Amino acid sequence: MGTNITNGSPTIHGKCTAHYDNLGYVLGTSSDVFFAACSVIPPANSTSSAGLGNVLEGLVSKTHEPLFTDLFGIYVNPFYKYRRSSQVQHNPLLTLVDGGAAGQNNPIWPFIQPARSVDVLIINDNSADTPDNFPNGTEIQQTYLNAQAAGLHKMPFIPDVSTFVSQGLNKRATFFGCNETGTTFMVWLPNVAYTYPSGQSTAKLEYTVAETDAMIANGNAIATQNGTVGWPFCLGCAVKNRDGSALPKGCNACFEKYCYYRSGTSG
Structure with missing residues (x-):
């Protein structure tokens, strides 16, 4: 460099x-x-x-x-x-x-190139799509649209913003690419105010120690889905999903809970 x-x-x-x-x-x-x-x-x-x-x-x-x-x-x-x-x-x-200047806050683009063999991506979306600075699927959907235009088929189908909001996908973990062969399996973790109002403005440049600790704690809650029972196991199923081997018993229930299936398709 x-x-x-x-x-x-x-x-x-x-x-x-x-x-x-x-x-x-x-x-x-x-x-x-x-x-x-x-x-x-x-x-x-x-x-x-x-x-x-x-x-x-x-x-x-x-x-x-x-x-x-x-x-x-x-x-x-x-x-x-x-x-x-x-x-x-x-x-x-x-x-x-x-990257938000191009409508893609999340650095997904490099990992869906044909030369890369990425099986699974875990995406923590902290986009400020809404008036209160939370994501609503705008950014990842823009990446999907750009990928379609560029012929990058590793990107799984991503629904529009109205679907994200109406189905509450912007408030919980969602798996994309569950029934799409040849795509990168994506675990989408949106910023949610589980324990602290984490939708802070980019223009906020100073944080107290207490605010910093609270933001980090909320980030941990996002990663663990606020202690949801079974989430660690389901995340493991997502990571193992593309390696070609048999999945542990119970993974199907995880996919039923977290997978987004395009209209007209199912698991």
């Missing part, structure tokens, strides 16, 4: 960038929403119609106006001039932001 690459090989033979793969930078990029909160002063090589005077005025009229490099995670493009990556091969740099 960080090394100048051309057509899959280092641009300068034997020269690689070290220590660019900083976890803080990666995490910061994945949650970067500054682009949505700030206006941008175009970069020096911008083709924007804004004149130099406007740029200079923005720079000198305030202590520090957001610059292009302030708002995005800048990465050397590892796919530069790599012909199989047609959408980004002409860009020497990649400017990355929070």
